[in-house]
Amino acid sequence: MKLKVDEDSNVPEIGHADTRSEIKLPQGLFGFAEIRSMELVFDQDELPFMWLREQKQDGLAFIVLEPGGIISNYSVEISDADVKFLDITGPEDTMILNIVTLPPDQSGKVSLNLVGPIIVNRKTLTGKQCIINNHEEFSARHVLDVGGEGL
Amino acid sequence: MLILSRKLDQGITIGDEIEISITKIEGDSVKIGISAPRSISILRREILEEMQSSNLAAAVTSIPKQSNLKSTLAASSAKQLIAQMRAKKAAKEGTPDNK
Numbered sequence: 001m002k003l004k005v006d007e008d009s010n011v012p013e014i015g016h017a018d019t020r021s022e023i024k025l026p027q028g029l030f031g032f033a034e035i036r037s038m039e040l041v042f043d044q045d046e047l048p049f050m051w052l053r054e055q056k057q058d059g060l061a062f063i064v065l066e067p068g069g070i071i072s073n074y075s076v077e078i079s080d081a082d083v084k085f086l087d088i089t090g091p092e093d094t095m096i097l098n099i100v101t102l103p104p105d106q107s108g109k110v111s112l113n114l115v116g117p118i119i120v121n122r123k124t125l126t127g128k129q130c131i132i133n134n135h136e137e138f139s140a141r142h143v144l145d146v147g148g149e150g151l
Numbered sequence: 152m153l154i155l156s157r158k159l160d161q162g163i164t165i166g167d168e169i170e171i172s173i174t175k176i177e178g179d180s181v182k183i184g185i186s187a188p189r190s191i192s193i194l195r196r197e198i199l200e201e202m203q204s205s206n207l208a209a210a211v212t213s214i215p216k217q218s219n220l221k222s223t224l225a226a227s228s229a230k231q232l233i234a235q236m237r238a239k240k241a242a243k244e245g246t247p248d249n250k
Contacts, residue, residue: 031203032210048236049229061211069239070232081190101209102229109228113209116202129206131198140205144228 001083003091004075010068012042014122024126064097077133086121095120114138
């Protein structure tokens with residue numbers, strides 16, 4: 001399934017439109033196979049950045065964002081197996097989350113993993129980190145060039 | 152691990168549905184053909200390794216109790232992006248974003 005990523009696909013509210021939703025991750029994440037669920041938390045003042053974190057003290061956390069309106073010319077092709085696993089039908093019930101890597105120093109640039117987004121079914125709140133079929137077109141360390149993304 | 156020796160144009164079958172053939176050998180590089188159902192994911196191992204190391208690099212530990220990215224997102228490009236998203240949203244709604 002090919003999903004074009006446009007501005008309108010940037011809708012952080014999922015589930016019951018709450019700022020905090022539990023996302024089931026039955027297959028864990030790459031390098032973190034033992035994870036089974038994390039919560040997606042956001043604050044209006046920090047969008048597009050959101051937290052995806054374990055629901056325990058000192059748990060693992062990632063900063064993620066929806067690429068809509070941020071990464072121009074981004075599209076994801078999700079494999080048939082992943083479409084089936086996630087039971088998604090189209091852009092309306094699919095959320096794309098790209099994991100953000102912060103620079104070690106504050107002057108550096110933020111990068112995004114465009115190759116392995118976490119795809120979430122907005123209705124069932126089940127997610128999976130998928131390597132997109134069109135991964136060769138994109139970088140796993142896409143530098144967020146805020147000035148140059150055509151915002 | 153099962154290790155098999157194969158020559159050019161020879162192959163291996165795995166189960167009923169997966170077939171692997173050696174299609175070209177050139178210097179230290181081997182071209183491998185794989186037939187498998189579409190539901191089976193076939194990836195170069197480096198991509199998986201890259202995803203693992205990318206996730207490890209991105210993992211944030213000792214996060215604040217409340218969702219507060221502010222200190223974490225002090226990097227200037229992150230701050231800029233937040234400001235731009237807010238401005239864009241405000242422009243779209245035609246009102247200042249005062250949430």
